[in-house]
Amino acid sequence: MNDNRCDNGQRPGKTIRVLAAKPGLDGHDRGIKVICYALRDAGMEVIYTGLRQTPEQIVQAALQEDVDVIAMSVLSGAHDYLFPRVMELLKQAGATDILVIGGGIIPEQDIPALKAAGIKGIFGPGTSTHDIVRFIEKNVSRA
């Protein structure tokens, strides 16, 4: 936890903590599990929620675990409801400094609304895990 790693200009002495989450009823967890492995290999601490999390459970876990990042994955098409709902609850909890990113089967035309809701990055099929690691390192504000 307190290694002196200093990646991409991050403050030394603190490891980035990520909550990897599966909101909704979708059972496709290949993508999120691969992300978990890749973020750990990049030196981050990753907590995986497992399947079928409500937005309330995700926000509660994020606060409890004091994470810097929430990475959500939905392949069922329910991102249009679930992602903005998580953002709404984070706002209510005053935790808007947590970096939130999302991935899955997300049509291009849905992305502007998700970004407007506060999701900083949306990553579709074929994304390299390196790109996600770099995005987190560049945009995380709490670490």
Place this chain on the structure above:
Amino acid sequence: MYDADKLKQIATASKAWVDKTQDLISKRPERRQAFETLSGLPLERVYTPLDQYDASYLDDLGFPGTYPYTRGVQPTMYRGRFWTMRQYAGFASAEESNKRYKYLLGQGQTGLSVAFDLPTQIGYDSDHPLATGEVGKVGVAIDSLEDMEALFDGIPLDRVSTSMTINAPAAVVLAMYIETAAKQQVPAAKLKGTIQNDILKEYAARGTYIFPPGPSMRIITDIFAFCSENVPSWNTISISGYHIREAGSTAVQELAFTLANGIAYVDAAVKAGLEVDAFAPRLSFFFNAHMDFFEEIAKFRAARRLWARIMKDRFGAKKPKSMMLRFHTQTAGCTLTAQQPQNNVMRVTLQALSAVLGGTQSLHTNSMDEAFSLPSEQAVQIALRTQQVIAHESGVTDTVDPLGGSFFVESLTDEIEHRAQAYLDRIDELGGAVAAVEQGFIQKEIQESAYAYQRSVETGDRIVVGLNRFEQEQAPPANLLRVDPAVRNAQVARLKRLKKQRDNNRVAAALKDLKACAQTTDNVMPAMLAAVRSYATLGEICDTLRAVFGEYRAVSTL
């Protein structure tokens, strides 16, 4: 298959050829130091009779339609009849999906395959809070018998075969199908089709579980018993490797974990007192057709041989039909790229061809736009046409098992069989498939293979055209299918009306009977049929069972 003298001559000639080739390679190296299949099986430069010296034609291959069925389950295969062309479809409301089914049947599709939305698959009605955002998204929303009647309106259930991807609530949905048929005056004995009903791979790879393993296995054996007497032409389970592979497993893991699950179902049914030959002929399988062409063909052939031996030697099956592994195939969704999506048509073609050369009984070909959303009607049509071109134009259907006897394909078939058997032995040591899932063994094996694959793509060791080589900027496709969010409101309104109009005393009594039955060891199906007939909703029925059986909690593997 060759006598000793001939083999000796071949060995001598082979050595000379290898030496000469090594000289050549020292000047002009091959593309790689070592070659291997997508799943990591080592590949030789060339295969010869030396690789098959100990093969026994009659014991290992036999003839099509004869044990161990390596060459196919029917004597004439596609010379008699093509595979069933069955596109997985369903979205939004029952009425909307009914239209898509009629369109597909009109285009020459020969069987239906129903996709249900996630709330239906997990036993929630459309008005449940957890259903918010999910209603009608990945499949059709079915809340009660009323929705099922609308889904098959105008489709004669004595003339189509219907496959339904439903697992934890399979008994409820099967009951709905039987009651819908009854309203069309079609008796249960005439129904043809499949319920997926494979809970073990839900725990391992797909995620739509409800109840813990014990009661889930009990419902499954109840369905086996009920159908063997009342719905004899129904495939009571589709033991699925598809989702295990999509979750990231290798071909060998897909095969091994699927057969391990199959063994667990047969074990459970035998323990429940069923005669193996009474239910085993109705077991069916479902595999993935992935990108490595020969590996997939070998996998399908090895699957048939392994299962035949398991049923005969391990379970003492006597009927040939109990030993035949019949399977559905779907091309690999995870190989579809969002980059240059037209390329997916070629991927699907190769995968579909491997399924046909592997002897599949039915086939779903993915649509090129599925890395973006549910498929559009036009994309589905191209996918179906791909099957029709293979069937009617390519000529590969006119000879049974045309690759049988290929030194390479036979060697690969043997190799996959041996490696899958090693996994089966390991799973037996762990206490069987249920124990292996409860210990997280299967899940860990799959996720580690998934990450290894991802890394091989990211290092550039594995080339995916359009993704990490030959890239090109392209606008995403237009005309994607979108599910109207108003579907949920319509379903909720329909539920409200149903609950007002139905005989609620009858519903309450039927649910009480179902609960009482679930608490005993009696077969749940008769009480299930009565509950469905009373227009109890899927959510009400599943909640009744949740109260008795409890809910499954997944083990953490990360």
